Structures are given as C-alpha cells and as structure tokens.
Amino acid sequence: MNDPAPVDAVAADTGTDDRLGEARRAWAAWLEAERRASPHTLAAYRDDLAGFLSFLGQHLGGPPSLDELIGLRPADYRAWLARRARDDYARSSTVRALSVVRGFVRFLDRRGYGHAPALSAVRAPKLPQSVPKALTPEGAEAVLAGADDEALPWIAARDTALLSLLYGCGLRIGEALALPRSTAPLGEALTVVGKGRKERRVPVLPAVRAAMVEYVRLCPWKAAADGPLFLGARGGALQPAVAQRRMRDARRRLGLPESATPHALRHSFATHLLAAGGDLRAIQELLGHASLSTTQRYTAVDTAQLVATYNRAHPRARG
Incomplete structure (x- = not known):
C-alpha cells in the first residue's frame, strides 16, 4: 500500500516551504555523495520521506513547513505509525520508513536546520521474531x-x-x-x-x-x-x-x-543466500564451517534447489 497522495521525491516540493525543499534536496545529495546510496536505495528513501510529509499534510491541515516539522510532538509521529498500521503496511516497511525519517531529522540537526527531539521518544513497531534466529x-x-x-x-x-x-x-x-x-x-x-x-x-x-x-x-x-x-x-x-x-x-x-x-547478521547472511538459491557447499566455505552439517542447521530450505551463485543471491548485491 502507499501513503496518501505521496509528494514527488525531491524534485517538486509542492506545497512545502523553500527551506524544507532545500533541506530535502541537501539530504538526498548527502545520501548519494557521502553515504553512497544506490539509485534504488535513494529512490526508496525519498519515497518514504515523501509519504511521511504527505501524511503530515493531512494531519496538520496543510503542507508542513520546516518549522512545523521540527516542532512535531511524539503524538504526531505515533499518529503516522497508527495510520500505517490501519492501512496494513508490513511492519518491516514501517520500521524502514521510520528509520528514514529518523535519518532525515538527524540530518536537519547536524546541518543546523533545527533540533527535533520528539522523535527520540518514539519506538518502532516490533518485528515478528524470526525462526530460528535469522533476521528478515x-x-x-x-x-x-x-x-x-x-x-x-x-x-x-x-x-x-x-x-x-x-x-x-x-x-x-x-x-x-x-x-x-x-x-x-x-x-x-x-x-x-x-x-x-x-x-x-x-x-x-x-x-x-x-x-x-x-x-x-x-x-x-x-x-x-x-x-x-x-x-x-x-x-x-x-x-x-x-x-x-x-x-x-x-x-x-x-x-x-x-x-x-x-551473530544473527552472520546467520542471516547464510539463510538469505540459501533462500535465494545459493549453493550449500559454497556457503559452507564462505562461513568457514568444517562440517556441512553445521551449515545445514542454518536453513530449512530444500538443499536440492540450491544452485545460484553468491553475487546473484545476496540481497545486498542487488542494491
């Protein structure tokens, strides 16, 4: 699902004040130049922020200004999270969107646009616990x-x-x-x-x-x-x-x-490769396991189907 009437990435800060538009463009440029965000990641982050600002436009009764964004209360952020929950967003999607908004707010603070302490009081929704211990x-x-x-x-x-x-x-x-x-x-x-x-x-x-x-x-x-x-x-x-x-x-x-x-990140490395079709014995070598049986404990995937290569399989190789 999508947030209501998302604002176009950064190119058109329609309805927002010039300082907020400037801040969004500076943030996107920083992500690309300093954080080396891929085009796919950059587009996703822009969309997440645009969706949040679109919600604020409805929540506040008009397009938010930079000062209004800085002055948000914890209740405003929680209202956004509640809206996403009502709209049946996946929790993992909401966690990522909240992380993006946190990153933007921290950027505003570091660059002198303003300090927004309210977000520190907002907790992300809990993700379902993975089985056995790999992250999604x-x-x-x-x-x-x-x-x-x-x-x-x-x-x-x-x-x-x-x-x-x-x-x-x-x-x-x-x-x-x-x-x-x-x-x-x-x-x-x-x-x-x-x-x-x-x-x-x-x-x-x-x-x-x-x-x-x-x-x-x-x-x-x-x-x-x-x-x-x-x-x-x-x-x-x-x-x-x-x-x-x-x-x-x-x-x-x-x-x-x-x-x-x-250690769960290492476990996730193996599990995600296996689930995406990575070769079990190749992953055994990558993990440094002496025994194949040790590697097999990392997954319930049918090993007969594991035929793909590392670079094709790993989620980060596609970003």
Missing part, C-alpha cells in the same frame, strides 16, 4: 541503515562498516575485529582467519567496500598496518562488548527481536 532481509537492511545514529560521524561509519562485514561477508564478530588495518581498502575478496587459524576467502560486495572506504576516510585515528582495523572512541582496538552494545541499541531503536545480535 528487511530487518538486516534496517540495521545497516540505522547504524547512522551516532553524534560522531566516524563512529557511525565504523558501525556501518562492521555490521556490513557481518551481513555482507558472513564474518564472525571476532573475525571482523581481528582484521588488521592493512585489510583496507578492501579488494574483490577478503582473506579471513577463522577458528583453528583456518583461512578462507570471501567475496566482498560493492556496498561493503563502500562502507569500509567511508569509515577509513572519517576515522580520526591512524593505526599501523599491523594494528587493528576497527578502533574504539579513544583509538584502541574496538572491543566486542562495544560492538554488541551498538547492535543492541539498533535492535531497540528498530523494534527488532532480542535474537537480533551481531
């Missing part, structure tokens, strides 16, 4: 999109890069945190040292490479080539507990189940 593709993408929720842009970029490695390459959290600084910039494939010091090669999707480039560009700390790639706020090696906490914050913010952990 929408839930996994929402986690990556929602990683940009830090006051310090470089920390947000770090979290995005780290979580992208878990979901885009199937790494364990310990494997990702053990990567040396010399790993970046990433190439077409990455050598990972797994359990038992066993090495494996995993393909690196363009979205993962882009996230890593952004993190390295913004990181204020300069590590030695043999030092850790992922750094904490004070320049030391990033600790697993910090990464776990970042994921926990994203889980609460997006209304995801308690099973949404860093």
